[in-house]
Amino acid sequence: METSLKVIEEALPYLLQGLYMTVLISIVSIIISLVIGLVACFMRMSKYAILRYPAAIYVNIIRGTPILIQILFIYFGAPSVLDIHLSAFAAGLIAISLNIGAYNTEIFRGGIESISKGQMEAGRSLGFSYAQTMAFIILPQAVRRMIPSFVNQLTHAIKDTSMLSVIGIAELTMVGQSIYAMNFRSFEILTMVGLFYFITIYTVSLISTKMERRFVIT
Amino acid sequence: MIKVNNLSKSFGNLEVLKNISTNIAPQEVVCIIGSSGSGKSTFLRCLNLLEEPTSGEIIVEDENIVEKDTDINKLRQKMGMVFQQFNLFPQKSVIQNITLAPMKLKKKSKKEAEALAMELLKKVGLSEKADVYPTNLSGGQQQRVAIARALAMEPHVMLFDEPTSALDPEMVGEVLRVMKQLAKEGMTMVIVTHEMGFAREVADRVIYIDGGRIVEEGNPKDLFSNPTHERTRAFLSKVL
Numbered sequence A: 001m002e003t004s005l006k007v008i009e010e011a012l013p014y015l016l017q018g019l020y021m022t023v024l025i026s027i028v029s030i031i032i033s034l035v036i037g038l039v040a041c042f043m044r045m046s047k048y049a050i051l052r053y054p055a056a057i058y059v060n061i062i063r064g065t066p067i068l069i070q071i072l073f074i075y076f077g078a079p080s081v082l083d084i085h086l087s088a089f090a091a092g093l094i095a096i097s098l099n100i101g102a103y104n105t106e107i108f109r110g111g112i113e114s115i116s117k118g119q120m121e122a123g124r125s126l127g128f129s130y131a132q133t134m135a136f137i138i139l140p141q142a143v144r145r146m147i148p149s150f151v152n153q154l155t156h157a158i159k160d161t162s163m164l165s166v167i168g169i170a171e172l173t174m175v176g177q178s179i180y181a182m183n184f185r186s187f188e189i190l191t192m193v194g195l196f197y198f199i200t201i202y203t204v205s206l207i208s209t210k211m212e213r214r215f216v217i218t
Numbered sequence B: 001m002i003k004v005n006n007l008s009k010s011f012g013n014l015e016v017l018k019n020i021s022t023n024i025a026p027q028e029v030v031c032i033i034g035s036s037g038s039g040k041s042t043f044l045r046c047l048n049l050l051e052e053p054t055s056g057e058i059i060v061e062d063e064n065i066v067e068k069d070t071d072i073n074k075l076r077q078k079m080g081m082v083f084q085q086f087n088l089f090p091q092k093s094v095i096q097n098i099t100l101a102p103m104k105l106k107k108k109s110k111k112e113a114e115a116l117a118m119e120l121l122k123k124v125g126l127s128e129k130a131d132v133y134p135t136n137l138s139g140g141q142q143q144r145v146a147i148a149r150a151l152a153m154e155p156h157v158m159l160f161d162e163p164t165s166a167l168d169p170e171m172v173g174e175v176l177r178v179m180k181q182l183a184k185e186g187m188t189m190v191i192v193t194h195e196m197g198f199a200r201e202v203a204d205r206v207i208y209i210d211g212g213r214i215v216e217e218g219n220p221k222d223l224f225s226n227p228t229h230e231r232t233r234a235f236l237s238k239v240l
Helices: A004-044 A049-064 A067-081 A088-113 A117-126 A130-167 A172-183 A186-215 B040-047 B072-077 B094-105 B110-123 B139-151 B169-184 B196-202 B220-225 B230-239
Strands: B002-011 B014-024 B029-033 B055-060 B079-082 B157-161 B188-192 B205-210 B213-218
Touching: A004 A049, A004 A088, A004 A130, A004 A172, A004 A186, A049 A088, A067 A088, A067 A130, A088 A130, A117 A130, A117 B072, A117 B079, A117 B094, A117 B139, A130 A172, A130 A186, A130 B094, A172 A186, B002 B040, B014 B040, B014 B213, B029 B040, B029 B196, B040 B055, B040 B157, B040 B188, B072 B079, B072 B094, B079 B139, B094 B110, B094 B139, B110 B139, B139 B157, B139 B169, B169 B188, B169 B196, B196 B220, B205 B220, B205 B230, B213 B220, B213 B230
Parallel strands: B029 B188, B029 B205, B079 B157, B157 B188
Antiparallel strands: B002 B014, B002 B055, B205 B213
């Protein structure tokens, strides 16, 4: 029987490829989810019901269903009735982005609404428009308050990509499964897979702690 | 300077202001007094449209600002406002609080805006606090910075919404002194206040509002010593 070290050494190149896919999907979907979250957040805070309701429905549907169902729905469910064909990669990106986007919406909204009404009034009374007051006065304060929950969300995003193994995307979890299906060394392989996730997420936490400190008001 | 004609304001079914009409002349200092919930703050906030009037007109320098096509942001640049809770921007230093609007809205250079800010800080007696953050200032100091911030836009009129109500008693004086100085320099001022001594000393005219209506107005000497209205008398007997 091969030693554990040998098993890991042989698996490493494939696991690294899986890790690359995991990181790629995480980064791209986090960027997309930022945009979704920002747009949906301002829609939810709009005074117009026609903007407010769609955003609220979106957030509630995503929050109220498991991400696994969302992934399956976008990859298998939707294309079966709509005339579209999505690659697993595209479907995976869309599912993760939509999922994280909904949570971002609420994180952003919570951050903005936590800033006292007086700040908006002070900005407006000086002659700034709503958008200018948001950009110069409200958002800089709100972003600081959002960082902890946003980072928490990032770690969820990275972990959730492991669900994409169900639609056959060769990310870290999927690669791990394929390897131990062949060599039956699930202990070593899953340990490595877990370790890779941990290192990735821990790095994100470290970076965010630095960022948080930079944003602190003296 | 400001003409208010038949101004009414309702929040849902609650009518807060009923048919208010008055004029504010250039360089005039008007104090608005009345008990809590009388509508005096709402009236002040209507003047720069922080509250949207339900009906009536407000004419500021020949422009009816209630009309839809008013450039509300331009208008507000002419009307400085000071709030009960100061509302300084906590992520910005004192001098950044003051220079933000002139730099972004009037396109002043940083040097120009800072020179003006230092001049205003000197005026409110806080020159040495330019680089301090608002959280490190006392309430009275914060309010004086807020006044300087409003003045930095070189407004034609200043609106004060209970500027000393959130202050510890020993800090009220320093803020009132700055306001007195402003009045002396000829600034047009509309002040919602509970400081009757200040109103009596500084105001050209005092307006008593109760139940959303102007009950009585006049020069402070007459109104304070010889109120004609029963309700004014009752109110003054409680606060003087």
